Amino acid sequence: RMICGHKPIGECPLVHHDACEPMTTSSPRRLLESIYADTSYSDSKAKDRRGMAVSEVLIKGTPTQNQAQIHGILPDGQRISFNLPPLGTHGAVLTHNDGGEDSNGSGMEKWDATIGTYTDDGYAVRAILADQCKHGRNNP
Secondary structure, eight states, X not given: OEEEOSXXXXXXXXXXXXXXXXXXXXXXXXXXXXXXXXXXXXXXXXXXXXXXXXXXXXXXEETTEEEEEEEEEOTTSOEEEEEOOOEEGGGBBXXXXXXXXXXXXXXXXXOBTTTTOBOTTSEEEEXXXXXXXXXXXXXX
């Protein structure tokens, strides 16, 4: 997992998942999860260019079994809140289902498997709003 800032990315964090080659043939599926979280230029109309937008990225769990949780407020006041899939050592995906409770009983929170994916028309699924609607942005 990589979390970075210092490069403004928009009004909420952007998550990107890349599949990695397994370390051995018996190794679990692995991901490189990148979270870009600099939202300093979220609202071009605001004097400080941020306005009311703010986001927080939390990592919960242990070094060998953990999960990113993201929540915050968009420039228009809508709240975002979502969890990413749980990861283990070297980016091993701890579950093989598409969201919900993880299948190995680790106690990780529910997550949405569409975060970090792209729609057919080129929009990145960037967040889940508090009312469970998806929030996207076109990334040319």
